[in-house]
Amino acid sequence: MSITKTTLPLTVALALALPGVAAADMPPGPSQPSTPTSGAPTNPNPPTSPTNNTDQNPTNVQTPTDELSDEEIVMVMQTINDTSAEHNRRAQKSAKNKRVKKFAETRVKHAKAAKKRQTAMHARHKLKPKTGATDVAYRASITEIYKDLDTATRGNEFDTTYIDDEIQALTNVLDAIDRKFMPNVDLPELRDELNTVRAQVDTDLKEAETIRDALRAVPAA
Template identity: 30%
Template sequence: LAKSRTKNKQVSEFAQLMITDHTAVNKQASALAKKLGVKPEESATSQSLKSAARKNVANLKTLKGAAFDKAYTDNEVAYHQQVLDAIDKVLIPNARNAELKDLITKVRPAIAAHLEHANMVQSSLAKK
């Protein structure tokens, strides 16, 4: 959505990074689930993240220009903070499978980098 809505180069580049990195992580998670012969289960954490994402997309579809860029970036900051919190407080402590725990642990630095990048874009937009 952001790639087609924004005219801001920083927002566009960040959105492309999110598409690329999240697609790669989803493939890794799917491959691990297939290897382990398990189907990922919904949890309160995943349901909460998905519900918030649906609401945010609906809101973003109503916005254009600078208002879109600000809302998108604010959402990305909040989302990545929620994911980091979930990783640290729920996913890693409760992972019972060593390979799953390893994947989550390996993904964490990328999520932290996404949060830092989103914060930089957010700060840049606030200065305009």
């Protein structure tokens, strides 16, 4: 799995993440006389019990469960490079359309160049890639995306299937960078690398979409 970053305003996010916090933070109204009336409760909507979200700590929210360390981010980027090179080498050999073959070749070059840059960055900053849930999920999703190539007939069917798979894979990378990596990255050089990769992936995605349109315009044999 192009995607643009969408974030909820902080106030909306807090409201969704912590239902009832707004009510909890409202100061109780002035006390009412305790004279009962016809058996009805004096205050049918009493204030909820206090929380830790006080005036001294107004943004006391839980850490997101999908928070990633730089080491986990570089692990996923390494996986993206390796799987991209693997599947695009396969397509480079099996594709019939010259433009599709060239695209696959370009994707392999981009993956190898990114891995070379990132390996050097790991060494400079002593970053050790660390496997986490995001990396495991990405490996599973990329396997699912490309499995239809196993049964695609060589020719226009294979080429079209491959390009469709690449569009999904590239879209997923953009989404991961925007929604998972950028909000969590700490190292400035890693942030710069993510921006470099994102720009390249976005360019490749646009090219893949153009190729897809051209392939679909070819009459079925």
